[in-house]
Amino acid sequence: xxxxxxxxxxQLDGLRKAGLExxxxxxxxxxxxxxxxxxxxxxxxxxxxxxxxxxxxxxxMAEEIMNALVGIGGIRVASRTSxxxxxxxxxxxxxxxxxxxxxxxxxxxxxxxxxRLRVTAQxxxxxxxxxxxSERFDRKAEDVFAVQDEIAAGVVEAVRSRLGAGGPVxxxxxxxxxxxxxxxxxxxxxxxxxxNDHGGALLxxxxxxxxxxxxxxxxxxxxxxxxxxxxYGIKPS
Numbered sequence: 001x002x003x004x005x006x007x008x009x010x011q012l013d014g015l016r017k018a019g020l021e022x023x024x025x026x027x028x029x030x031x032x033x034x035x036x037x038x039x040x041x042x043x044x045x046x047x048x049x050x051x052x053x054x055x056x057x058x059x060x061m062a063e064e065i066m067n068a069l070v071g072i073g074g075i076r077v078a079s080r081t082s083x084x085x086x087x088x089x090x091x092x093x094x095x096x097x098x099x100x101x102x103x104x105x106x107x108x109x110x111x112x113x114x115x116r117l118r119v120t121a122q123x124x125x126x127x128x129x130x131x132x133x134s135e136r137f138d139r140k141a142e143d144v145f146a147v148q149d150e151i152a153a154g155v156v157e158a159v160r161s162r163l164g165a166g167g168p169v170x171x172x173x174x175x176x177x178x179x180x181x182x183x184x185x186x187x188x189x190x191x192x193x194x195x196n197d198h199g200g201a202l203l204x205x206x207x208x209x210x211x212x213x214x215x216x217x218x219x220x221x222x223x224x225x226x227x228x229x230x231x232y233g234i235k236p237s
Contacts, residue, residue: 038159039102041078042066043087048111056190058110061148065106068152068170078102097126104132106155117141121151123158133158142179149173181212188221198234201225
């Protein structure tokens with residue numbers, strides 16, 4: 001629901017009618033076509049680990065790359081909900097491209113073994129079926145942010161000619177200071193969005209902020225799950 005702009009606008013219109021001063025959002029003129037942009041869907045990565053227990057990391061990997069690409073001018077990224085749903089439905093790349101109105105699809109795989117992380121990623125042109133870019137990364141598990149940034153940078157490099165002179169760059173982010181806390185954060189989001197397990201998400205996120213109080217996204221996710229837990233009656237509002 002909350003990824004549906006029409007649904008949100010309908011709610012806001014109700015608040016305005018109730019007398020609240022809710023500013024109107026700027027609406028695009030449907031007669032004006034937007035400037036051409038690179039359109040990409042980032043699918044949740046495939047879990048190639050032997051235990052098949054890294055789905056939360058696969059989703060987190062895709063979401064972090066989405067967030068990096070969203071900040072690049074000239075690139076439009078399909079929403080998390082839409083891209084992940086298309087993957088769960090098992091649609092092939094042409095169907096995903098048509099469903100999400102994108103020209104390129106980024107997919108990959110994740111394999112973990114002890115403190116080692118192996119990630120593969122490939123960007124495919126939907127129309128031709130040809131790979132525009134692919135890479136494999138063998139790193140330590142704590143290098144997860146660097147891998148995500150390098151994948152995003154690889155995507156930008158692959159479509160640079162369509163992004164204008166010079167082209168944007170992906171800014172490297174500081175590495176995770178507490179890997180366990182980051183994994184708990186990803187598990188919390190996985191339980192909240194994919195498994196609809198709000199109680200489990202709450203426990204994981206509370207542990208995440210206890211281990212790493214300076215990680216802002218964990219606090220944001222925890223606030224979100226507190227609101228949902230109250231709304232669903234899991235805890236007193």
